[in-house]
Amino acid sequence: MPTHQQELSDKKSQASAWFASLRDTICNAFEGIERSVGSDAKFQRKEWQRSGGGGGVMSVMRGEVFEKVGVNISTVWGEFPDNFAKEIPGTQDNKEFYATGVSLVAHMKSPIVPSVHMNTRFIATQKSWFGGGADLTPAIFFQEDSDHFHGKLKGACDKFDAGYYPKFKEECDRYFYLPHRGEARGIGGIFYDYLNTGSWDADFAFTKEVGLAFLEAFVPLVQKRCHIPWGEKEKEMQLLKRGRYVEFNLLYDRGTKFGLMTGGNTDAILMSLPPEAKWS
Amino acid sequence: MPTHQQELSDKKSQASAWFASLRDTICNAFEGIERSVGSDAKFQRKEWQRSGGGGGVMSVMRGEVFEKVGVNISTVWGEFPDNFAKEIPGTQDNKEFYATGVSLVAHMKSPIVPSVHMNTRFIATQKSWFGGGADLTPAIFFQEDSDHFHGKLKGACDKFDAGYYPKFKEECDRYFYLPHRGEARGIGGIFYDYLNTGSWDADFAFTKEVGLAFLEAFVPLVQKRCHIPWGEKEKEMQLLKRGRYVEFNLLYDRGTKFGLMTGGNTDAILMSLPPEAKWS
Numbered sequence: 428m429p430t431h432q433q434e435l436s437d438k439k440s441q442a443s444a445w446f447a448s449l450r451d452t453i454c455n456a457f458e459g460i461e462r463s464v465g466s467d468a469k470f471q472r473k474e475w476q477r478s479g480g481g482g483g484v485m486s487v488m489r490g491e492v493f494e495k496v497g498v499n500i501s502t503v504w505g506e507f508p509d510n511f512a513k514e515i516p517g518t519q520d521n522k523e524f525y526a527t528g529v530s531l532v533a534h535m536k537s538p539i540v541p542s543v544h545m546n547t548r549f550i551a552t553q554k555s556w557f558g559g560g561a562d563l564t565p566a567i568f569f570q571e572d573s574d575h576f577h578g579k580l581k582g583a584c585d586k587f588d589a590g591y592y593p594k595f596k597e598e599c600d601r602y603f604y605l606p607h608r609g610e611a612r613g614i615g616g617i618f619y620d621y622l623n624t625g626s627w628d629a630d631f632a633f634t635k636e637v638g639l640a641f642l643e644a645f646v647p648l649v650q651k652r653c654h655i656p657w658g659e660k661e662k663e664m665q666l667l668k669r670g671r672y673v674e675f676n677l678l679y680d681r682g683t684k685f686g687l688m689t690g691g692n693t694d695a696i697l698m699s700l701p702p703e704a705k706w707s
Numbered sequence: 708m709p710t711h712q713q714e715l716s717d718k719k720s721q722a723s724a725w726f727a728s729l730r731d732t733i734c735n736a737f738e739g740i741e742r743s744v745g746s747d748a749k750f751q752r753k754e755w756q757r758s759g760g761g762g763g764v765m766s767v768m769r770g771e772v773f774e775k776v777g778v779n780i781s782t783v784w785g786e787f788p789d790n791f792a793k794e795i796p797g798t799q800d801n802k803e804f805y806a807t808g809v810s811l812v813a814h815m816k817s818p819i820v821p822s823v824h825m826n827t828r829f830i831a832t833q834k835s836w837f838g839g840g841a842d843l844t845p846a847i848f849f850q851e852d853s854d855h856f857h858g859k860l861k862g863a864c865d866k867f868d869a870g871y872y873p874k875f876k877e878e879c880d881r882y883f884y885l886p887h888r889g890e891a892r893g894i895g896g897i898f899y900d901y902l903n904t905g906s907w908d909a910d911f912a913f914t915k916e917v918g919l920a921f922l923e924a925f926v927p928l929v930q931k932r933c934h935i936p937w938g939e940k941e942k943e944m945q946l947l948k949r950g951r952y953v954e955f956n957l958l959y960d961r962g963t964k965f966g967l968m969t970g971g972n973t974d975a976i977l978m979s980l981p982p983e984a985k986w987s
Contacts, residue, residue: 607973670980677957678967687958693887697986700950706980 435551438627439525442549443502445631446529447484449547449638450500453531454486456642457493460649466491470498475692479505485695489702492540492653496533497698502526503689507552511688516621517554524689525551528559529638530682532699533645538665540652541565541572542613542672544699545641546682547634555627557634558620561641562599563648564613564672566665572652573614576644580617583640587633595619605675612675616644666705673704715831718907719805722829723782725911726809727764729827729918730780733811734766736922737776740929746771750778755972759785765975769982772820772933776813777978782806783969787832791968796901797834804969805831808839809918810962812979813925818945820932821845821852822893822952824979825921826962827914835907837914838900841921842879843928844893844952846945852932853894856924860897863920867913875899885955892955896924946985953984 429437454470461468468490476482483501490496504525512518528548535542547559563576577596584591599618604611617637622630676683676699686696709717734750741748748770756762763781770776784805792798808828815822827839843856857876864871879898884891897917902910956963956979966976 607967607976666983673953673984674957674977677954687887696887697954700986702987703946703983703985704953705983706977707982 435555438555438631439502439527439549439551442631442634443500443527445635445638446500446527446547449635450484450486450498450529452639453498453642454488456646457488457496457498457533460492460646460653461488461490463650464491464653468493473694475695477501477503477505477690477692479503479690481505483692483695485692485698487698490536492536492649494534494536495702496531497695498529498531499695499698500527500529501691501695503691505689508688511685515552516556517552519553521553523552526685526689530699531641534669534701535649535653537653537655537657538566538661539655539657540649542669542701543641543645545638545645547638549631549634554623556621556623557630558622559634559637560595560599560616560618561637561644562603562613562616562618563645564668566668567661568614569652572648575647576614576616579640579644580637583633583636584617586636587629591619591633592617603675605671605679607678608671608674610671612672663705666703667707669701669704670706673700676700715835718835718911719782719807719829719831722911722914723780723807725915725918726780726807726827729915730764730766730778730809732919733778733922734768736926737768737773737778737813740772740926740933741768741770743930744771744933748773753974755975757781757783757785757970757972759783759970761785763972763975765972765978767978770816772816772929774814774816775982776811777975778809778811779975779978780807780809781971781975783971785969788968791965795832796836797832799833801833803832806965806969810979811921814949814981815929815933817933817935817937818846818941819935819937820929822949822981823921823925825918825925827918829911829914834903836901836903837910838902839914839917840875840879840896840898841917841924842883842893842896842898843925844948846948847941848894849932852928855927856894856896859920859924860917863913863916864897866916867909871899871913872897883955885951885959887958888951888954890951892952943985946983947987949981949984950986953980956980 470486470488473485481503486498506522512522530546542564545561581592595617599615602618750766750768753765761783766778786802792802810826812824822844825841861872875897879895882898
C-alpha cells in the first residue's frame, strides 16, 4: 500500500501534468483563432528556474486578435517566508509548500473583444487544496456575451455541486473588486480557493472541468466579436479599463503577491499586465 | 504662555499654509513654462472632502510640455485603522493623526524631459515629524541633468546639516527601488522621513527649502530639454519606464498606501499614475 507521502507525490505529478496539458490545449485553440484571421502568430515559450525550488514555462503570443496573451505554468516548492506563511493554511508547524498551476491572461487588440483571466492550481502545505477560476473583463458590455460566459461556467459547476456556482460566482465578485474605486474589475465569473471536499479525485476533476469550460466560455466570444469594426473611442475605453486592471493586479491580487513574495519569476508574474494602459 | 496644544495647532496651520503657498508658486512656474511654448494650458482645481476629517485640493494641468501634472495639497485628520496604526510612530496609546502636505507628480509629453516627483509633509500623532523629498525619473539619461538636479538638492540640504544630503540621498535610492525588477525607479534625489531634530522651526525651514530647491532643480531641465526633437523609439522608452513607475507606486509606495488606507480621495492619490504606460 502506498504511503501518504507517495500518494501526495503522485497527486502533485498528476496535477502538474494536467496543467501542462491544459496549457497545450489552450495554446492550440488560440493559435487556431489567429490562423482563422490569416495570422501566423505562435506562442513563444520561455523556461525559468526558481532558486528556492522548481520553476515554470511562460508561453506568450502577440498576434492580430490577441494583442498579448500569456499562458504560464509553474511548479514551485520550498519554504514560505515567515510573514507570508501566516496568511496560508497548514503552515503553523512547517512552512514548506508545493504549488503547481496554470495561469492565463489575454489582452485583445479589439476593444470589442473582452479581456479574460483563468487560473487553476493545486497547493500543498501540511494541508492541500485546489483553487482557481475564470473571469471576464469587457471594455464594452454585451448582455449575451455575459450570459454565455457565465452559463458555461455554471454548467461546469453544476456537474459537481449545485451549491458551487452561486458560491464561487459570489466569491469572484467579492475578489475582483477595487474598493478604492467602488468598482468591479470586470463582470466576474467564478473563483474558488481552499477547495478540499475530502475527495481529491472529485476536486481534481472539478478543476479540470473549469479549465475546459473556460475555453468553451471564451473562444466563441472571440470568434463572434473579433471582426466587428471599432474606432478610437472604443480603444480609449479599453485602455482606461486596462488601467483599472493594472490597479487591481498590483494593489490587491493574491497571485501577484504570492509570486513576488515567494521569489517567482517577475516576467511570468507580471505577464498579466496589459501591453498598454491609460489613466484619465 | 501658549499651551502645548495651542503651539501644535499653530504649527499645523503654518505648515498647511506653506504647502498651499508652495503649490501656488509651483503652478505659476509650470503655467509659465506652458506659456513659453505658446500654450495657454492652466491648472484646474478640484476640492475634495474626507469623510473622516479634512480634505484637499487637486490641481491638474494637461498641456503641451506637461502631458499631465498633478499638484495636490491635503490636510486630513482622524483615527488610523488598527492594522495601519501599527506601522506609524506615536500611535500606541492613541490612534489620532493629523497630516498636511503637498504632493506633485509630472509626466511630460517629451520623452527627453524627465518625470519628476516631489512631496513634503508634516504629520502629527502623539509624536510629530516632517517628511518629503524630490526625485527624478528620466526615460533617457543625461549626466549633466542628473548633476544639476542632485546639486540643487544637495545645496538645500547643506544649508542645514552636512550630514543630510548623503543620508537623504541614500534613503531615496533605497526607497525608490523595485526589488522584483532589481531596478531603481529613477535616478533618485532625496527622501527624508520622521524628521524631528528637536527644533520644529529648523525642520520646517528645511522642508520649505526642499520645496523651493525642487523648482530650481527641475525647471531648468524642462526649459533646456523640451524643444529637443524626439521620435517613436524615445516615446516607447518613456512608456515602458512609466510602466515601472506604475509598478512602484501601486506595489510599494507608502504615500499611496497611506492614502488608500486612510480613506483619502482616490483620484488625488492615483494622480501620480501616468496618462499612458506600456509593458513589454
